[in-house]
């Protein structure tokens with residue numbers, strides 16, 4: 077019994093050392109320690125007792141007897157309390173593991189979303205910078221070329237100087253062509269718009285954020301139109317925009333609060349409404365929330381709403397924010413019905429001309 081108990085304890089200790097955060101191995105260490113204690117107390121009872129009596133050490137046995145009984149009782153008490161504790165803690169432990177996994181999944185999805193967003197912002201910023209540089213190079217090149225032509229036409233130049241002037245003019249023309257090609261390349265990069273269901277995009281965003289809802293204890297009221305709301309959308313862009321609006325509501329709403337998302341359509345407009353029961357936006361900052369880099373949060377960049385506005389306007393839509401201090405915020409995004417018409421997959425320039 078002692079050998080088995082000690083084997084149990086050493087195995088449990090080995091498992092515990094491999095993963096100290098595992099509740100089951102904790103439990104096994106306590107249980108097998110009790111088992112070892114119990115086996116020793118049994119040895120005292122079953123082997124030492126007859127030996128002591130046979131050798132005439134009755135007095136010593138009388139002294140040890142209650143100690144052995146107490147050790148037994150203590151062991152039973154220990155096993156019972158460790159087991160009760162384990163029964164209580166184990167479901168909690170499983171829940172923590174499940175939630176850790178969920179958080180990892182959310183993180184992976186958010187990282188993917190952020191990467192999409194960063195690529196988008198970087199692409200646009202680079203393209204806009206490229207266009208600015210192109211503009212700055214083209215103008216001086218054109219001025220130099222024209223000035224040289226004028227000098228050539230008016231002044232009497234030696235054949236050698238005239239040759240040099242002509243080569244400057246040629247180089248300027250080349251430079252202008254390079255800049256034109258570069259500009260054409262940037263402007264011809266296009267985002268792809270497809271005729272897709274907006275409700276599907278909303279559902280995707282809800283799936284992405286629903287774990288955050290449950291972790292923060294927020295309630296969701298989702299009321300999507302019964303019929304699909306198809307219109308020409310750049311799915312990834314719209315996803316990013318709706319995600320940002322919902323993120324702001326999640327950030328702003330206290331646990332127990334409500335976030336409502338609805339989509340409707342009439343003959344003129346498709347409307348998406350997102351409201352929350354957060355603290356609202358104070359009047360003094362309401363005008364600034366669409367300014368790039370305006371934020372009231374730590375560790376945030378304030379690029380959410382400017383980007384949302386840009387994306388909505390690329391879909392020919394409007395965004396309106398109503399907010400009452402202490403009551404909450406409602407963001408209404410609407411798209412004209414013209415944009416709803418069935419069209420083939422279609423594309424628009426990455427950089428609006």
Ligand SMILES: Nc1ncnc2c1ncn2[C@@H]1O[C@H](COP(=O)(O)OP(=O)(O)O)[C@@H](O)[C@H]1O
Pocket residue numbers: 320324325328352354355356357365370371372373376377378379380381382405
């Ligand atoms: N639903 C909302 N409730 C309260 N304040 C909001 C809400 N949405 C936006 N805001 C305010 O607008 C600011 C700008 O938002 P945003 O451009 O998304 O930037 P960020 O979220 O990075 O701060 C936020 O810092 C916040 O003060």
Ligand SMILES: [Mg+2]
Pocket residue numbers: 320323324380381
């Ligand atoms: Mg934001």
